[in-house]
Amino acid sequence: MATKSSNLYARIEPDVKEQAEKILSALGIPASNAINMFYKQIILQRGLPFDVKLPSSRPVNMPALSEAELNAELEKGYAAIKTGRTKEASAVFADIRKDYNL
Structure with a gap:
């Protein structure tokens, strides 16, 4: 050493x-x-041992949405449900705890 x-x-x-x-x-x-x-x-x-990058998307600022934008976001959610692109709530919360070290 x-x-x-x-x-x-x-x-x-x-x-x-x-x-x-x-x-x-x-x-x-x-x-x-x-x-x-x-x-x-x-x-x-040969660089940082973790990714350093901006997130690919930002959370939706719900209070700032117009009625049409809110409806579009709700439609996206509905389409995800219809096509099976969903996660169990427990998995979502586990991901949040992992991402934010909670």
């Missing part, structure tokens, strides 16, 4: 730092080791 002799200084939002360090502590991983693992993954992946 290479000698650790380089320092890294970064500004991090206090709340983000606190939450991350609680999780790392529960995992038994010091923050410096986690940062080192992150950097190694950057090297192995």
Whole structure:
């Protein structure tokens, strides 16, 4: 293993730092080791080890819709139901919890 002799200084939002360090502590991983693992993954992946992109679509702003736009959105939902393109509510909530780490 290479000698650790380089320092890294970064500004991090206090709340983000606190939450991350609680999780790392529960995992038994010091923050410096986690940062080192992150950097190694950057090297192995030749980029960030996760997708960094804008969402392909935005949630519909229901209050801002006109009556015609609202009807069009409702029709999309109805068409999805008719063609079987639906998910169980429990699966949707599981996805939300996963996406937002809840």
